[in-house]
């Protein structure tokens with residue numbers, strides 16, 4: 001499997017001795033199998049275990065409060081926080097999955113993932129959470145966006161706290177098994193990478209700036225056609241099942257694969273014939289001069305007899321590069337790289 005390493009292009013101070021990386025098994029939501037996204041894992045907060053989605057697009061930890069009703073909190077799979085911590089009564093609203101939001105109070109709790117502890121982790125105890133989380137059969141979110149101070153909540157990220165308190169490098173990586181072998185659906189590795197998933201070398205990609213995981217996409221190819229311009233950015237987004245991107249570029253891609261402007265519901269999905277997918281052109285990102293190709297087998301999304309394009313407009317000027325890319329390319333997010 002080819003690999004992508006995203007790193008901050010600055011030299012940081014020499015690190016102390018690091019603890020070993022920690023492997024977090026990722027679950028698969030069978031109810032929504034066709035969505036094929038599986039970036040949730042077990043996280044302990046206080047004395048409670050939650051299934052939370054690991055989200056590279058947002059920085060905060062969000063869990064539902066007892067008072068949370070409606071939205072994601074109306075889903076049967078939602079666990080609500082039963083601990084004793086309460087916020088200060090001044091609710092804040094934060095985003096997750098790029099465009100969804102949650103409103104709640106900040107509490108501090110001990111957060112544990114496998115053997116890593118973050119004591120006094122700032123957490124949004126949410127009284128209101130948009131619907132997006134429970135479609136992934138999880139209760140909340142652990143944000144894995146980079147740790148700059150710009151985040152509106154002002155809270156340290158879990159990764160920054162783990163790096164500080166557990167002496168792991170501020171590095172994580174995601175492996176995803178599209179066709180699982182037994183129980184194994186995928187892994188999040190905190191503090192490094194699992195080299196057994198890597199064939200060949202990582203391609204190192206500098207970040208566009210330090211506020212997100214976005215990097216430059218040299219080209220976005222569908223067949224021979226490059227739809228990108230000189231300033232096209234994207235990031236590997238573990239909250240997305242598909243690839244989302246700038247409207248006009250995505251329209252061009254969908255035209256090239258014979259997907260008309262037909263939309264399904266308000267989901268903005270483009271329906272395709274399932275008959276002819278063998279003849280569709282290959283899709284590719286060119287990143288740091290390397291080709292990361294994806295065949296129609298992956299970018300066509302199937303739900304029984306219905307096929308959708310895996311490319312969807314997002315109204316932004318950058319790509320959110322989701323699941324079926326990560327299926328094929330092991331990605332490491334390296335805040336420490338020297």
Ligand SMILES: *[C@@H]1O[C@H](CO)[C@@H](O)[C@H](O)[C@H]1NC(C)=O
Pocket residue numbers: 112115116117166
């Ligand atoms: C994390 O905390 C738990 C319980 O408090 C403890 O058993 C465990 O050893 C801690 N792990 C680390 C890495 O400090």
Ligand SMILES: *[C@@H]1O[C@H](CO)[C@@H](O)[C@H](O)[C@H]1NC(C)=O
Pocket residue numbers: 199200201
């Ligand atoms: C990986 O990098 C090493 C050292 O630069 C090089 O010798 C090797 O050929 C590279 N392997 C591949 C598969 O590109």
Ligand SMILES: *[C@@H]1O[C@H](CO)[C@@H](O)[C@H](O)[C@H]1NC(C)=O
Pocket residue numbers: 293294295298328
């Ligand atoms: C990329 O292209 C190579 C060569 O054509 C092919 O073997 C490989 O399966 C492609 N990868 C994906 C993810 O489609």
